[in-house]
Amino acid sequence: MxxxxxxxxxxxxxxxxxxxxxxxxxxVVAWNHHDNPYTKAKAQGIECVDSLEELVHSDLDVLFxxxxxxxxxxxxxxxxxxxLPEKTTLSDVGSVKGLVSQQVKExxxxxxxxxxxxxxxxxxxxxxxxxxxxxxNALWAVCVDEHTQLHRFMDVITVITQAVDNTxxxxxxxxxxxxxxxISHMPHVVATxxxxxxxxxxxxxxxxxxxxxxWRDMTRVALTDPDRTRAMVEEDAQNVAQLLRSISKRLLAVxxxxxxxxxxxxxxxxxQGNPFRLYKSGAxxxxxxxxxxxxxxxxxxxxxLDSAKKGERIISISLQNDxxxxxxxxQYGGIK
Amino acid sequence: MxxxxxxxxxxxxxxxxxxxxxxxxxxVVAWNHHDNPYTKAKAQGIECVDSLEELVHSDLDVLFxxxxxxxxxxxxxxxxxxxLPEKTTLSDVGSVKGLVSQQVKExxxxxxxxxxxxxxxxxxxxxxxxxxxxxxNALWAVCVDEHTQLHRFMDVITVITQAVDNTxxxxxxxxxxxxxxxISHMPHVVATxxxxxxxxxxxxxxxxxxxxxxWRDMTRVALTDPDRTRAMVEEDAQNVAQLLRSISKRLLAVxxxxxxxxxxxxxxxxxQGNPFRLYKSGAxxxxxxxxxxxxxxxxxxxxxLDSAKKGERIISISLQNDxxxxxxxxQYGGIK
Numbered sequence: 001m002x003x004x005x006x007x008x009x010x011x012x013x014x015x016x017x018x019x020x021x022x023x024x025x026x027x028v029v030a031w032n033h034h035d036n037p038y039t040k041a042k043a044q045g046i047e048c049v050d051s052l053e054e055l056v057h058s059d060l061d062v063l064f065x066x067x068x069x070x071x072x073x074x075x076x077x078x079x080x081x082x083x084l085p086e087k088t089t090l091s092d093v094g095s096v097k098g099l100v101s102q103q104v105k106e107x108x109x110x111x112x113x114x115x116x117x118x119x120x121x122x123x124x125x126x127x128x129x130x131x132x133x134x135x136x137n138a139l140w141a142v143c144v145d146e147h148t149q150l151h152r153f154m155d156v157i158t159v160i161t162q163a164v165d166n167t168x169x170x171x172x173x174x175x176x177x178x179x180x181x182x183i184s185h186m187p188h189v190v191a192t193x194x195x196x197x198x199x200x201x202x203x204x205x206x207x208x209x210x211x212x213x214x215w216r217d218m219t220r221v222a223l224t225d226p227d228r229t230r231a232m233v234e235e236d237a238q239n240v241a242q243l244l245r246s247i248s249k250r251l252l253a254v255x256x257x258x259x260x261x262x263x264x265x266x267x268x269x270x271x272q273g274n275p276f277r278l279y280k281s282g283a284x285x286x287x288x289x290x291x292x293x294x295x296x297x298x299x300x301x302x303x304x305l306d307s308a309k310k311g312e313r314i315i316s317i318s319l320q321n322d323x324x325x326x327x328x329x330x331q332y333g334g335i336k
Numbered sequence: 337m338x339x340x341x342x343x344x345x346x347x348x349x350x351x352x353x354x355x356x357x358x359x360x361x362x363x364v365v366a367w368n369h370h371d372n373p374y375t376k377a378k379a380q381g382i383e384c385v386d387s388l389e390e391l392v393h394s395d396l397d398v399l400f401x402x403x404x405x406x407x408x409x410x411x412x413x414x415x416x417x418x419x420l421p422e423k424t425t426l427s428d429v430g431s432v433k434g435l436v437s438q439q440v441k442e443x444x445x446x447x448x449x450x451x452x453x454x455x456x457x458x459x460x461x462x463x464x465x466x467x468x469x470x471x472x473n474a475l476w477a478v479c480v481d482e483h484t485q486l487h488r489f490m491d492v493i494t495v496i497t498q499a500v501d502n503t504x505x506x507x508x509x510x511x512x513x514x515x516x517x518x519i520s521h522m523p524h525v526v527a528t529x530x531x532x533x534x535x536x537x538x539x540x541x542x543x544x545x546x547x548x549x550x551w552r553d554m555t556r557v558a559l560t561d562p563d564r565t566r567a568m569v570e571e572d573a574q575n576v577a578q579l580l581r582s583i584s585k586r587l588l589a590v591x592x593x594x595x596x597x598x599x600x601x602x603x604x605x606x607x608q609g610n611p612f613r614l615y616k617s618g619a620x621x622x623x624x625x626x627x628x629x630x631x632x633x634x635x636x637x638x639x640x641l642d643s644a645k646k647g648e649r650i651i652s653i654s655l656q657n658d659x660x661x662x663x664x665x666x667q668y669g670g671i672k
Contacts, residue, residue, distance in 0.1 A: 119548060139545060169545055179543040182534060183551040190526060191554065193586040195609030197579070198518060198671065205647030205670040207515040208615065209475060209505055212455060215519040217553040218527065223613055226606035234594070234602065241591040243533070248584040248591075250529040255577040255584075258570070266570065270562035273531030277559055279544065311541030334541040335534065 001026050003159060004055050004063040004088075006075060008032040008041060011093050011121060012066025013130030015164070020045040021132055024163040031055040033067075037127035056082045062155050064116075065092040069235060072100060076107035084112060089152040091116050091159075095180060096235040097143045097173040114156045115143040117176065118166070123224070139313055140168040141176050144301045150323065157317050167313040167330070170304035181239035188229050189244060191222035275335050284333040295325040310334060337362050339495060340391050340399040340424075342411060344368040344377060347429050347457060348402025349466030351500070356381040357468055360499040367391040369403075373463035392418045398491050400452075401428040405571060408436060412443035420448060425488040427452050427495075431516060432571040433479045433509040450492045451479040453512065454502070459560075475649055476504040477512050480637045486659065493653050503649040503666070506640035517575035524565050525580060527558035611671050620669040631661040646670060 001024065005016045008030055019028045021044075029047045031054070032038070038048040049055050056063070056079055063084070067075050072094070084090060090113045094100050097115050104113045120138040122129070140160050144153055160168050171179075194215075198204050221229075233240050250269075257265040278284050291312075295303035307314065307327065311334030317327045337360065341352045344366055355364045357380075365383045367390070368374070374384040385391050392399070392415055399420070403411050408430070420426060426449045430436050433451045440449045456474040458465070476496050480489055496504050507515075530551075534540050557565075569576050586605075593601040614620050627648075631639035643650065643663065647670030653663045 119546060141546060169542065171542065175539055175542060176546075179537075179539055179546050182537060182543045183547040187530065187550050187554045189587065189590055190530075190583075191550075192606060192609055193583050193590070194523065194526075195612040196586060196605070197582060199609055199611050201515075201518060203511055203515055203645060204612075206505065206507065206511060206644050207518045208612075208671055209644070209647060209649065210455060210477065210512075210515050211519040214523050214527075214557045217556050218523045219612075220553050221550045222609060223616055226609070226613075230602055230606040234599075237594040237597075241594040244587040244591040244594075247526075247529050247533060248587045250532060251525065251580040251584045251587075254525055254529070255580040258573040258577040258580075261573075263570075266566055269532070270528060270566040273528055273535055273558060273562070275535050276531040276540075276544075276555075277562075280559055308542050308545070309539060311545060313545065335544055 001159070001163065002058065002060050003028055003163070004058055004060040005030040006052065006055065006063065006065045007067035008037045008127045008130065009066060009068075010125045010127075010129050010134075011118070012064065013037060013041070013127040014120070014132055014134045015064060015066060015093065015118075016041065016046050017044055017130055018132040018135045018164055019159075022163045022165070026163045029055060029058045029060065032127075037130075040127065052078055053082045056084055056088075059085070060088045062089045062091055062159050065090070065094075069094055069096070069100070070231070073103050073106070076103055076109060080107045080109055084109060086112075088112065089114060089155040091156050093118055095184075095232065097141075097176045099235050101143070101173050110147070111149070112152060114148055114152050115173070116156060116160070116168075117141045117143070117180075135164055135166060138164075138166045140166055142168050142170050143173050143176050144170060144304075145172050146301060148301065150297075150300065150319070150325075154317070154319055157314075161314070161316050167315050169308035169313060170301070171308055172301070172305065175305065177236050178239050181236050181243050185233050185236045185240045186243040186247065188221050189233060189240060190247065191219050192226070192229065194219050195222045279333065279335045284336065287331075287333040289331045289333075290329070291331075292326065292328050295327055297323040297325065300325050337495070337499065338394065338396050339364055339499070340394055340396040341366040342388065342391065342399065342401045343403035344373045344463045344466065345402060345404075346461045346463075346465050346470075347454070348400065349373060349377070349463040350456070350468055350470045351400060351402060351429070351454075352377065352382050353380055353466055354468040354471045354500055355495075358499045358501070362499045365391055365394045365396065368463075373466075376463065388414055389418045392420055392424075395421070396424045398425045398427055398495050401426070401430075405430055405432070405436070406567070409439050409442070412439055412445060416443045416445055420445060422448075424448065425450060425491040427492050429454055431520075431568065433477075433512045435571050437479070437509050446483070447485070448488060450484055450488050451509070452492060452496070452504075453477045453479070453516075471500055471502060474500075474502045476502055477507050478504050479507050479509050479512050480640075481508050482637060484637065486633075486636065486655070486661075490653070490655055493650075497650070497652050503651050505644035505649060506637070507644055508637070508641065511641065513572050514575050517572050517579050521569050521572045521576045522579040522583065524557050525569060525576060526583065527555050528562070528565065530555050531558045615669065615671045620672065623667075623669040625667045625669075626665070627667075628662065628664050631663055633659040633661065636661050
């Protein structure tokens with residue numbers, strides 16, 4: 001299997017290293033916008049090429065776009081110009097899926113595309129920080145729709161579950177981006193609102209002196225580069241806006257309850273999250289279940305999405321008789 | 337110096353141990369609502385008495401109330417009944433100050449009271465978890481108003497800075513409770529709103545699978561006992577309600593900006609917290625300054641509050657010629 005990687009940053013570089021060291025027989029070809037990482041990458045068995053055009057014409061099964069989102073339209077335009085071979089399936093590793101799909105469509109490459117998003121990374125960046133182990137036990141979201149070609153989906157799934165030795169869930173762009181807004185993009189805005197609140201407070205230094213664990217944890221993500229956070233939020237603007245309105249509604253209801261001394265509603269508010277508390281306590285999380293199922297070849301996208309909704313992780317998918325999709329899934333329990 | 341402690345839980349027990357082991361000559365007398373901790377406490381040099389009445393009549397300089405807030409009115413009523421000796425200054429260690437002051441007033445003990453709140457603790461509870469080291473380098477908020485008697489304030493400050501070897505800031509109840517609402521009580525409500533949001537989401541298990549560091553940190557405080565969190569929030573209801581409205585206003589403005597693609601306002605929102613980022617990065621925090629100042633004997637409360645507003649910690653206060661207040665303060669820099 002031949003896999004291409006555009007961009008040897010933290011995520012792309014680590015993926016290239018992981019694939020080059022894979023127990024599966026994978027040949028990795030990479031291109032980076034400058035050749036600084038090439039000496040080290042070549043020493044790790046990664047073939048490095050001098051141009052994106054050369055990479056596109058490297059007889060690849062799958063090509064992963066691991067470049068920054070802001071240069072994505074430019075990269076896609078160039079790939080389209082060079083002519084992506086019919087054999088090659090295009091994928092990516094971006095944290096917002098809807099926007100990338102739209103850009104891929106605009107470049108006329110959507111027929112060959114299956115987007116992905118690995119839950120991997122750390123606060124570092126660049127190939128100097130790249131490390132195959134950031135993919136240890138990682139979960140990938142793979143995004144499909146009714147137009148996704150089954151054999152291209154299988155190409156990407158095979159790289160993830162076999163070559164990278166990871167698990168995945170199968171979503172569509174909309175579900176992915178809403179979930180990412182809930183667990184990451186919206187919380188980043190709230191953390192930022194917190195630090196803005198303290199900066200505006202005439203007693204900010206008193207508050208800062210009294211601050212302990214709860215404040216530290218809830219503002220940590222606001223301390224990273226505000227421009228990068230803003231870009232991430234803008235890319236998922238509609239979902240983030242909707243969640244900000246929903247959270248505000250909850251907070252204003254509590255403000256009303258506190259002022260009206262509505263103790264019944266306050267008890268309800270504080271107990272409503274109990275299913276999540278139970279899940280996090282491990283009482284639910286530790287119930288490991290494994291099952292094998294056959295996805296309907298007409299509605300395989302929906303069958304796999306339904307599996308994800310239960311909280312199952314796919315550990316392998318195989319195609320039998322060309323269109324029978326056999327999936328092995330594992331579940332650590334979910335939020336009831 | 338003779339110091340009394342009501343309640344040998346985590347905070348009271350650790351304070352009693354700290355005082356018993358103090359380099360200053362402190363005799364500690366404690367009463368707990370059951371005598372389970374007495375054997376261990378006595379072995380550490382703490383005198384344990386059989387009743388609250390006996391404690392009140394133990395010739396104390398300062399008596400610290402370290403009992404749960406919910407039994408505070410009952411404890412205060414009993415102390416009043418037994419007759420608190422004129423010599424004894426009453427203090428406490430509660431995390432909400434306005435409510436306790438009001439209860440102390442209702443018990444007719446306010447002339448002898450100076451409230452306090454040490455920034456110390458952990459997730460454990462009870463005397464089994466008590467440990468003098470939880471007070472290492474702790475900061476106390478000491479709350480005063482225009483009625484606070486200077487010699488009683490000096491009694492409490494002397495225990496904190498000399499016997500416990502800690503620093504303090506001098507506030508009033510209102511400023512304390514507003515700051516505590518900002519850095520702790522309001523964030524607890526927001527963390528709870530987050531977990532309620534995920535529980536209400538039809539794709540909650542997908543979101544939970546995708547969740548990483550930002551979600552984990554921002555919901556951590558929602559995982560503790562919801563009843564305890566609710567009680568804390570209810571005790572500081574007005575301040576929390578006001579902050580929830582302020583945070584909601586900020587979040588709704590961002591939602592508007594995202595929907596209207598108002599990039600200028602979004603840039604402003606994400607950069608507004610930069611003074612806090614600078615403070616946390618240590619660029620400001622590491623500027624250590626020390627100064628000695630004399631607080632005006634007519635307006636010492638305001639002079640000390642002004643010091644706290646700058647982000648100064650008081651390391652010692654002494655009284656000269658009976659009414660000249662000399663304070664030594666240290667500052668690690670503040671939010672500009």
